[in-house]
Amino acid sequence: xxxxxxxxxxxxxxxxxxxxxxxxxxxxxxxxxxxxxxxxxxxxxxxxxxxxxxxxxxxxxxxxxxxxxxxxxxxxxxxxxxxxxxxxxxxxxxxxxxxxxxxxxxxxxxxxxxxxxxxxxxxxxxxxxxxxxxxxxxxxxxxxxxxxxxxxxxxxxxxxxxxxxxx
Amino acid sequence: xxxxxxxxxxxxxxxxxxxxxxxxxxxxxxxxxxxxxxxxxxxxxxxxxxxxxxxxxxxxxxxxxxxxxxxxxxxxxxxxxxxxxxxxxxxxxxxxxxxxxxxxxxxxxxxxxxxxxxxxxxxxxxxxxxxxxxxxxxxxxxxxxxxxxxxxxxxxxxxxxxxxxxxxxxxxxxxxxxxxxxxxxxxxxxxxxxxxxxxxxxxxxxxxxxxxxxxxxxxxxxxxxxxxxxxxxxxxxxxxxxxxxxxxxxxxxxxxxxxxxxxxxxxxxxxxxxxxxxxxxxxxxxxxxxxxxxxxxxxxxxxxxxxxxxxxxxxxxxxxxxxxxxxxxxxxxxxxxxxxxxxxxxxxxxxxxxxxxxxxxxxxxxxxxxxxxxxxxxxxxxxxxxxxxxxxxxxxxxxxxxxxxxxxxxxxxxxxxxxxxxxxxxxxx
Numbered sequence: 287x288x289x290x291x292x293x294x295x296x297x298x299x300x301x302x303x304x305x306x307x308x309x310x311x312x313x314x315x316x317x318x319x320x321x322x323x324x325x326x327x328x329x330x331x332x333x334x335x336x337x338x339x340x341x342x343x344x345x346x347x348x349x350x351x352x353x354x355x356x357x358x359x360x361x362x363x364x365x366x367x368x369x370x371x372x373x374x375x376x377x378x379x380x381x382x383x384x385x386x387x388x389x390x391x392x393x394x395x396x397x398x399x400x401x402x403x404x405x406x407x408x409x410x411x412x413x414x415x416x417x418x419x420x421x422x423x424x425x426x427x428x429x430x431x432x433x434x435x436x437x438x439x440x441x442x443x444x445x446x447x448x449x450x451x452x453x
Numbered sequence: 454x455x456x457x458x459x460x461x462x463x464x465x466x467x468x469x470x471x472x473x474x475x476x477x478x479x480x481x482x483x484x485x486x487x488x489x490x491x492x493x494x495x496x497x498x499x500x501x502x503x504x505x506x507x508x509x510x511x512x513x514x515x516x517x518x519x520x521x522x523x524x525x526x527x528x529x530x531x532x533x534x535x536x537x538x539x540x541x542x543x544x545x546x547x548x549x550x551x552x553x554x555x556x557x558x559x560x561x562x563x564x565x566x567x568x569x570x571x572x573x574x575x576x577x578x579x580x581x582x583x584x585x586x587x588x589x590x591x592x593x594x595x596x597x598x599x600x601x602x603x604x605x606x607x608x609x610x611x612x613x614x615x616x617x618x619x620x621x622x623x624x625x626x627x628x629x630x631x632x633x634x635x636x637x638x639x640x641x642x643x644x645x646x647x648x649x650x651x652x653x654x655x656x657x658x659x660x661x662x663x664x665x666x667x668x669x670x671x672x673x674x675x676x677x678x679x680x681x682x683x684x685x686x687x688x689x690x691x692x693x694x695x696x697x698x699x700x701x702x703x704x705x706x707x708x709x710x711x712x713x714x715x716x717x718x719x720x721x722x723x724x725x726x727x728x729x730x731x732x733x734x735x736x737x738x739x740x741x742x743x744x745x746x747x748x749x750x751x752x753x754x755x756x757x758x759x760x761x762x763x764x765x766x767x768x769x770x771x772x773x774x775x776x777x778x779x780x781x782x783x784x785x786x787x788x789x790x791x792x793x794x795x796x797x798x799x800x801x802x803x804x805x806x807x808x809x810x811x812x813x814x815x816x817x818x819x820x821x822x823x824x825x826x827x828x829x830x831x832x833x834x835x836x837x838x839x840x841x842x843x844x845x846x847x848x849x850x851x852x853x854x855x856x857x858x859x860x861x862x863x864x865x866x867x868x869x870x871x872x873x874x875x876x877x878x879x880x881x882x
Contacts, residue, residue, distance in 0.1 A: 343609070349609065349612065400468070400471070401465075402464070402465055402466060403465060403466050403467065403468035403471055404465045404466070404467065404468055405467060405468040405469060405472070406468035406471055406472065407468075407472045407475070408867055408870070409472070409475050409476070409479065409867040409868055410468065410471050410472050410474075410475035412475075412863075412867050413475040413478050413479060414471070414475065417478075
């Protein structure tokens with residue numbers, strides 16, 4: 287048990303929580319001005335991007351130049367969802383989240399199906415996975431958006447506003 | 454798969470049927486794209502052919518950059534991401550040579566009575582040569598100080614360094630005392646003239662057509678002789694001079710024939726235009742590609758380059774100074790990018806310190822498309838890339854042009870991962 291507590295992962299998570307608490311404390315007490323907050327924000331955002339890259343290159347051995355593309359897609363997606371949401375339109379949220387979940391499920395199904403075959407070319411994998419993604423997002427756009435959208439919007443709007451001590 | 458304590462092997466089926474289904478889906482999509490372009494071409498053949506001509510121009514510009522990528526990759530297996538910025542330095546050098554030194558006017562200052570066409574030609578050649586020389590020097594410097602110390606390191610180190618050099622060149626150029634970060638209007642070394650049927654003298658057309666006919670006749674005769682076992686004829690058949698006149702004559706005959714001859718004869722009624730800039734781009738690109746082919750296939754340094762690309766340790770044992778060969782490769786690649794930069798700026802009339810990023814990336818992709826490491830592959834890949842970009846900008850969507858061109862690349866690479874002219878890696882068992 288003691289050895290488990292001494293493992294690097296525990297130190298890492300504990301350290302991260304400590305740093306997080308410290309930074310929150312500094313922000314709340316006004317010790318950390320917006321200049322340093324911006325720098326910390328960029329540092330944290332870039333850490334996430336580089337962790338992703340580390341996973342792709344370090345573990346998979348693939349040099350991925352499209353990481354900054356994913357970064358941009360994330361930024362634009364959040365902006366699009368928010369922009370629509372404040373105008374009373376939940377379609378951004380419903381289509382992106384519903385489409386992503388559905389597409390992931392379909393791609394998982396495709397991958398499981400293709401696993402049962404040998405000699406499948408890269409082109410085939412690409413075509414079937416692309417089809418799964420296209421079908422997932424089309425269903426989200428044509429079915430989820432008109433039928434689920436209003437319910438999701440009213441459900442989230444009906445939630446009581448919660449104020450957190452730190453934010 | 455484990456079931457009640459015993460391992461059950463998952464039964465797997467042959468995936469050939471799935472491969473066929475995927476091929477059919479891609480073929481259907483390709484057919485729709487083709488049908489779309491055929492419909493556009495039928496609706497307005499003039500605009501379609503004009504876009505093809507513009508695509509050829511852009512493709513040749515990409516080719517000059519792509520050749521540098523492919524040569525450097527061929528010899529040290531490094532994707533030199535700073536190559537696009539060498540192209541930018543070429544354009545900027547020519548800008549300063551023209552605007553501050555008036556280098557393009559030197560024949561008129563030296564010989565005031567010189568024929569204006571000859572003077573402009575010599576001036577333009579001087580501007581291109583200066584840019585090529587500066588970019589060669591930059592290429593060699595880059596190799597010496599950034600890449601050579603990392604040659605024994607893991608490949609990722611050199612790759613990241615290349616990206617670093619690229620950023621350094623871009624943002625060093627943005628400094629106020631270097632190139633500034635403004636979009637600068639580029640003063641062309643010669644005036645742009647839109648050529649129509651009446652502007653082109655018949656003797657010029659006759660000369661171009663004659664060169665093409667003589668070249669193709671000579672090529673066919675030598676080909677026939679070499680097929681009968683004449684080794685000298687086989688050697689002469691691939692002579693750079695014959696290749697140069699064959700390619701250039703062929704290209705110019707097709708372009709000028711479409712623009713000038715056919716409408717003049719009343720066979721077609723398209724209002725096609727071709728500018729002198731396009732003709733210069735085509736001529737310089739073909740000249741440089743043939744010169745490069747000559748250097749690589751017929752000179753001692755070219756032989757050393759091929760040997761070093763094939764096997765560096767053995768080349769060293771054979772007495773080849775591999776470091777020098779790599780430096781020469783960078784110099785040639787830089788010179789080609791420099792020439793490309795001048796021609797690009799001449800065509801689009803604007804220079805900027807970030808102008809190398811996108812053409813550099815597209816040329817890299819063109820090199821991969823053609824099969825990285827292959828010189829004809831770089832040329833063909835660039836022409837496909839230029840054509841795809843211009844046709845999608847013209848008929849699908851201007852903002853989507855890069856996305857369409859890159860999607861084309863993905864599809865071609867999925868079908869042929871080694872590129873069009875690339876060789877599949879040998880399977881080592």
